Amino acid sequence: MDLRQGIGLRRLGRTADEFQQDLLSNLFYRRGTTVESASPRDAYETLSLTVRDRLAERRARTAAAHYASNPRWVYYLSAEYLLGAQLEQNLLYSGTGELAAEAVKALGFTLDELEDLDIEPGLGNGGLGRLAACLVDAMATRDIPAVGYGIRYDFGIFKQSLAGGAQAEGPDDWAFQGNPWEFPAPDDRQTVGFYGHTEPVPGSQTRKRWVPGEVVLGEPSHMLVPGYGTETVNIVRLWRARGSEASFDLSRFSAGQYAEAVQEAVRAENISKVLYPDDSTELGRELRLKQQYFLCSCSLRDIIRRFRLRNEDWDDFADKTVIQLNDTHPTIAIAELMRLLVDEYELEWDRAWSITRRTFAYTCHTLLPEALETWPVHVFERLLPRHLEIIYLINMLFLREVEAHFPGDTDRLRRMSIIQEEPERRVRMAHLAVVGTEAVNGVAELHSKLLRETVLNDFADLWPAKFQNVTNGISPRRFIKIANPRLSDLITEGLGGDGWLKDLEKLAELEALADDASFKERWRAIKRANKVDLAAGDPDSLTDVMIKRFHEYKRQQLKLLHIITMYHRIRNDPGADWVPRTVLFAGKAAPAYHAAKDIIRLINAVGATIAADPVVSPYLKVVFAENYNVTLAESIVPAADLSEQISLAGKEASGTGNMKLALNGALTIGTLDGANIEIRARVGADNFFLFGLDAFQAAELRYSGQYRARDLYEKDDELRAALDAIQCGTFGGVGHEVAGSLLGWDEYLTLADYRSYVDCQDEVDRVWREPDTWTRMSILNTAHSGFFSADRTVADYAARIWRVAPVPVPRED
Numbered sequence: 001m002d003l004r005q006g007i008g009l010r011r012l013g014r015t016a017d018e019f020q021q022d023l024l025s026n027l028f029y030r031r032g033t034t035v036e037s038a039s040p041r042d043a044y045e046t047l048s049l050t051v052r053d054r055l056a057e058r059r060a061r062t063a064a065a066h067y068a069s070n071p072r073w074v075y076y077l078s079a080e081y082l083l084g085a086q087l088e089q090n091l092l093y094s095g096t097g098e099l100a101a102e103a104v105k106a107l108g109f110t111l112d113e114l115e116d117l118d119i120e121p122g123l124g125n126g127g128l129g130r131l132a133a134c135l136v137d138a139m140a141t142r143d144i145p146a147v148g149y150g151i152r153y154d155f156g157i158f159k160q161s162l163a164g165g166a167q168a169e170g171p172d173d174w175a176f177q178g179n180p181w182e183f184p185a186p187d188d189r190q191t192v193g194f195y196g197h198t199e200p201v202p203g204s205q206t207r208k209r210w211v212p213g214e215v216v217l218g219e220p221s222h223m224l225v226p227g228y229g230t231e232t233v234n235i236v237r238l239w240r241a242r243g244s245e246a247s248f249d250l251s252r253f254s255a256g257q258y259a260e261a262v263q264e265a266v267r268a269e270n271i272s273k274v275l276y277p278d279d280s281t282e283l284g285r286e287l288r289l290k291q292q293y294f295l296c297s298c299s300l301r302d303i304i305r306r307f308r309l310r311n312e313d314w315d316d317f318a319d320k321t322v323i324q325l326n327d328t329h330p331t332i333a334i335a336e337l338m339r340l341l342v343d344e345y346e347l348e349w350d351r352a353w354s355i356t357r358r359t360f361a362y363t364c365h366t367l368l369p370e371a372l373e374t375w376p377v378h379v380f381e382r383l384l385p386r387h388l389e390i391i392y393l394i395n396m397l398f399l400r401e402v403e404a405h406f407p408g409d410t411d412r413l414r415r416m417s418i419i420q421e422e423p424e425r426r427v428r429m430a431h432l433a434v435v436g437t438e439a440v441n442g443v444a445e446l447h448s449k450l451l452r453e454t455v456l457n458d459f460a461d462l463w464p465a466k467f468q469n470v471t472n473g474i475s476p477r478r479f480i481k482i483a484n485p486r487l488s489d490l491i492t493e494g495l496g497g498d499g500w501l502k503d504l505e506k507l508a509e510l511e512a513l514a515d516d517a518s519f520k521e522r523w524r525a526i527k528r529a530n531k532v533d534l535a536a537g538d539p540d541s542l543t544d545v546m547i548k549r550f551h552e553y554k555r556q557q558l559k560l561l562h563i564i565t566m567y568h569r570i571r572n573d574p575g576a577d578w579v580p581r582t583v584l585f586a587g588k589a590a591p592a593y594h595a596a597k598d599i600i601r602l603i604n605a606v607g608a609t610i611a612a613d614p615v616v617s618p619y620l621k622v623v624f625a626e627n628y629n630v631t632l633a634e635s636i637v638p639a640a641d642l643s644e645q646i647s648l649a650g651k652e653a654s655g656t657g658n659m660k661l662a663l664n665g666a667l668t669i670g671t672l673d674g675a676n677i678e679i680r681a682r683v684g685a686d687n688f689f690l691f692g693l694d695a696f697q698a699a700e701l702r703y704s705g706q707y708r709a710r711d712l713y714e715k716d717d718e719l720r721a722a723l724d725a726i727q728c729g730t731f732g733g734v735g736h737e738v739a740g741s742l743l744g745w746d747e748y749l750t751l752a753d754y755r756s757y758v759d760c761q762d763e764v765d766r767v768w769r770e771p772d773t774w775t776r777m778s779i780l781n782t783a784h785s786g787f788f789s790a791d792r793t794v795a796d797y798a799a800r801i802w803r804v805a806p807v808p809v810p811r812e813d
Contacts, residue, residue, distance in 0.1 A: 012054055019099040020106055023050045027107075035107055041177065043107045044117040047100060048087060048180035054094045055224045056183075058809070059233040065809045066145045070310045072319060072804045074146040074797075075303050076136060077296065077333060078326035080129030080275070081150050081236055083223070084630030086181045087118040088482055093226040120630055121181075121223075122156020122174035123238070125275060125588070126549040127656050128365055130630065131443075132326055134475045134656070134790035135797075140227030140234045141502065142794050143806035147306075149299035151291060152182075152221055152238035153275045160588050160627040165604030165734070167589055167597050182221045182238075188305075189242070190218040190298040194290065198386045206349040206393070207342055210386040216268040217242040218298035228477050229502050231809035239298040241271035280592040286379055289332075293384060296333035300340060314347060318358035322802045325362045325437070328373040331429040334360060334436035335387040335394070343386070353394075360437040361801050363470075364430065365653050367450055368553065374426040377419070391427060395419055398435050405462055416458045434459045434466070439801045441468045444654035444675040446695060468800060471678060472654040473793035476504050478630075479660045484638035486526040487664065491782070494519060505786035514779040524775050527641070527665065534639040537582030537621045542768050544581050545661070546644035547628060547636055550589035550596040553651040557599050557738055558750045559583070559644055562758055563606060563622060564722040570616045578619040579765040584636065586628035595741065600624070602726070602735035609731050633657075637664050641774075642764060645670035646757065648748040650695030652676075659788040665778035667767075669760060671753070675788070683784045687777040691760035692753040701752060709746035712754070719754050 013019045027033060027046045038046075066073075091097040091111075101111045124130065132148065139146040156172030193212025201207040219242050222235040243265030253261035270287065271294050279285045303321060311320055325331055334356060341352035366372060380388045395418040406412050418435060420426040434440050434456060442448030448469035452460040460467050481488045481501055492498045494513050500506040513519040531539035546559050563583055570578055585603055589596035607622030625632055643661035645652075645668050652674035662668055662679055669689035670676040680688040693701065701707050713720050723743065726735040742750055767774055786792075798804050 012057060016099050016102045019050070019096065020103040022053070023047065023103045024106070026050050026053075038107050040109060040113065040117060043104060043109045044087075044114045045178075045180050046107075047104060047114055048090075048118075050103075051087070051090050051094055051096055051100065052181060052224065054096060055090060055226050055233050058094075058226065058231050059224055059235070061231060061812075062233045062809045065807055067310065069145075069807050070320070071145045071807050072802070073303075073306070073321055074139060074144055074802050074804055075299070075321065075323045076132065076139075076146060076148045076326060077299055077323060077330035078128070078132040078148065078150055079292065079295065079329035080124035080126075080326075081121070081132045081136070081148060081238075082124030082126070082129030082630055083121050083133045083236075084478060084634075085115070085118040085120040086223075087115050089478060090181070090224075090226065092477065092482065093228050119174050119177075121179065122172045122275065123150060123153055125157045127654075128327060130474075131472055131656055131790075134473060134478075135794055136225045136234065136236060137227075137475050137477070138473070138790035138794040140225050140232045141230060141791055142798070143227065143230055143232045143808050144234075144794065144798055144802075144804055145807050146234050147303075148225070148234075148236035149295065149302070150236060150238050151272050151275075151295050152240040153272055154240075154269075155274045157275045157588070158591065162604060162624065162626055165608065165732075166601045169591050181223050183223070184219070184221045186219055188220050188302065190220075190239075190301045191244075192216050192218055192241075192294050192297045194293075194383055196385065198389060201343075207346065208386055208389060210339070210343065214267075215244055216271060216294070217244055218294060220298070220302070231811055232807075237299070237302065239272065239295060241268050241294060243268040276590075278591055282379075285375075286383060289375055289379060289383055292329050293332050293336070293387075296330050296336050299330075300333055300336055304340065314341070314345070314351070314355060318355050321359050322804065323360050324797070324802070325360060325433060327363060327365045328429040328433055331362070331373070331433040331436075332384070332387060334432055335384075335390045338390050338394070339386055342390075349393075353397075357436055358438050360433075361439040361441070362433040362437040363441055363443065364433075364451055364456070365443060367447065367455055367651060367653060369455070372428070372430040372455070374420060374428050377425040377427060380427055388427070391418060391432065394432070394435065402462065412458055416462075430456070431459075434463075438466070439468055440466050441470045441801065442653065443470065443472045444678060445469055445471065446650075446672070446677050447653045447674060450650060450695065470793060470796045470801065471675060471788075472656050472659070473788050473790035474656050474659045474663070475790050476501055476663065478634070479637060480663055483634035484526075484530065484664050486529060487523075487638065487782075490519075490522055490526060500786075502791065503786075504789035504791065507783050507786045510779055510783035514776045514783065520772065520775040520779065523665070523779060524771065527639070527778070530638040534635050536584050536623045536625070536636075536639070538580055541580035541582045541621070542641050542764075543584065543639055544642040544644065545584045545586075545636055545640040545666070546646075547584070547586040547625075547633060548655075548657050550587045550593070550600060552595055552599075552741075553748045554647045555748055555750055555753075556585065556587075556603065557742065558646055558753065558757055559585075560599065560603055560606060560738075561719070561722045561750070561754055562761055563610075563620070564725055565718050565758055566620055567606070567610055567613075567616055568718070568721050568725070570619050571613070574615045579768050580619050582621045582623065584623045584625060584640075586625040586632060586636065588628060595737070598735070598737045602731065602738050605731040605734035633660070637661055637666075640664065640666040641768075641778075642666060643668045643670075645673070645676050646692075646753075647671060647673050648750075648753070649673040649693055649698050651748065659785065662781045663785040663788065665782045667764075667774070667777055667781060669757075669764060678787070679785075682787055683781045687780050689760050689764055691756040693749065693756075698749055698752075701749065707746075707749070707752065709743055709751045712751045713743060716755055718758065719751065 136148045158169035159172040195213030198208040218239040225234045247264035249261045341347045643666040645658045649671045654675045671692040672694045726739040
């Protein structure tokens with residue numbers, strides 16, 4: 001029986017006239033206004049609802065297909081989802097773009113102006129969130145039954161602006177006017193406890209009764225995640241914290257104590273108020289741990305609810321469920337599942353532990369020790385007392401296993417323990433993640449190798465088969481079809497069809513066009529048109545971009561030293577034939593990360609000095625684009641000529657910005673770090689600008705004790721001139737802290753790689769002077785970027801870690 005017949009729904013319109021009628025109906029009955037009085041916001045909301053209806057129809061058929069097949073599900077737990085604006089993508093995925101463009105004309109609007117009102121959800125910050133968004137997109141595209149779980153933050157991390165060249169943070173109230181893509185589901189609320197104490201259960205050595213001291217509600221909503229070229233529509237379920245009914249004190253309110261009357265509700269709602277609250281205070285750190293547990297507790301209860309819709313035997317749980325932990329943020333889910341199975345469902349410990357370890361998998365996204373989360377034991381003990389008891393027991397049994405494999409190796413026991421003893425007792429969440437999962441993966445070949453050989457080498461010695469690599473990927477639909485429609489159309493024409501959007505490896509066929517003069521001319525014209533649209537500088541200049549989160553290991557400061565060197569060269573020889581450059585930075589620094597914020601301030605001070613210099617400014621321009629997000633990336637990436645991927649080798653896990661830029665024909669200047677290695681291997685060493693130390697050379701130099709940054713400063717005239725200019729106040733007196741850090745410890749070997757980097761940039765200039773050569777290299781970068789599709793990433797996960805099969809959703813008759 002047709003689903004609509006079963007629930008009494010009519011078929012949604014498929015023609016332009018029918019789509020327009022559906023649009024008008026939604027305007028009248030769901031928006032509550034008329035054509036004559038409709039505002040742009042009315043039109044945007046109505047169009048969004050009309051498109052959403054069509055996706056919801058596919059979602060109903062997806063749910064029916066999944067229920068009938070009772071498959072193994074993928075549940076993706078992530079603190080971030082950087083989804084990007086939804087309207088244009090949903091128009092593409094629903095195949096309604098042309099219908100919508102025609103229909104909104106009846107309301108007196110254009111599609112472009114309505115798309116400008118579409119605000120991207122503030123649910124993520126950087127590469128972690130964007131990867132999560134790409135993977136849920138790819139899971140739907142590959143018909144994988146999946147649910148993404150996250151937090152429905154009221155405010156994004158922050159809205160970045162510049163005040164006197166310095167980063168200023170304001171609230172990112174992304175949902176101020178509502179979110180038409182969201183389906184609230186208040187009936188599926190979950191109850192989450194904090195604080196309190198535990199009590200023994202008579203007759204059991206492992207079960208306890210937890211009596212929370214504070215209870216909050218988790219209220220879900222979900223957003224639809226359609227697949228491209230398929231009928232599957234999955235969901236991302238987002239949890240929002242709410243106070244319980246008892247959290248409002250009517251008697252205090254009646255007595256005029258208005259703030260006191262709602263303080264418990266406000267305390268509860270703070271949990272989902274802001275993405276990544278500042279953790280520089282004890283209260284901020286506790287709130288972050290609260291967020292993580294809130295996400296995991298709500299999600300696990302929902303996962304269990306879904307499992308029990310079709311299954312009864314707990315021994316089937318791991319066969320029907322795989323939970324992927326996106327970095328360490330959701331690791332507390334391991335202890336929470338044990339608590340639920342042992343304390344609430346009364347399973348024996350060994351049975352529950354077997355189920356838990358076979359259910360979870362862990363993706364590690366870092367090599368930085370400070371990013372491998374640890375929590376003070378006293379914070380855990382106060383906030384999650386039962387979970388700390390469970391972690392202690394897991395750790396005790398785990399250390400027995402280690403002792404059995406490595407008898408007498410007490411130092412190994414200390415290193416591997418989930419509990420760090422010195423200098424402060426802390427819970428090591430990455431260790432818990434490795435111990436409590438079936439598989440651990442890095443996100444690029446080098447990253448996975450370094451995880452096995454350095455950061456987690458003790459665990460790899462114990463369980464070598466547990467460690468795998470799954471190189472990251474990106475969505476070609478968003479980052480070339482939507483972001484770069486001109487190039488997308490040219491590729492489709494060149495390949496004779498758009499099948500490459502679901503099989504990105506087909507781009508390899510572009511190699512045959514890399515020497516076609518007409519094709520290269522059109523390729524160059526598209527890049528120039530994209531630069532005109534970006535309007536960041538002279539479209540005929542080399543557009544040199546560095547767009548990523550600000551962190552010292554990513555070495556924006558190295559790019560800055562190169563800019564200052566160019567500044568000095570042009571001033572010293574103004575009559576030379578310089579290659580004009582527009583250098584564009586974008587990215588945010590964490591509010592409490594003062595060193596990164598100092599770099600932003602110096603970038604803008606250098607840019608202002610250059611702009612005011614009539615000798616240098618015709619050849620060099622420095623631009624800082626505020627409030628970097630997916631929408632801004634969609635403007636910058638298609639316009640980029642040169643992609644700066646210059647992190648210290650051995651520090652970047654993978655990167656995905658490098659993939660987006662290469663896919664759009666930007667040439668990479670980079671170190672042998674993260675996925676740069678794999679990009680270079682695939683696009684060809686001749687089409688990649690390589691410089692600097694590799695990961696092993698960098699480690700050897702740093703740990704040899706022989707590195708002296710000041711020695712390099714003394715030996716290299718251009719380096720010394722650049723640092724002296726900063727220290728002498730050439731750039732508005734800004735940057736002393738940056739220069740001092742570089743001349744002191746220089747933790748990320750910026751000065752060690754300076755000369756190699758500057759010389760490599762000279763090679764960039766040389767190749768830029770040969771437009772045919774540059775264009776050929778650009779085409780080959782795109783042609784050989786097919787491996788870096790998130791569709792391939794998901795296929796790797798599905799085959800090697802998740803062991804799940806697609807469940808195709810039947811098309812409508």
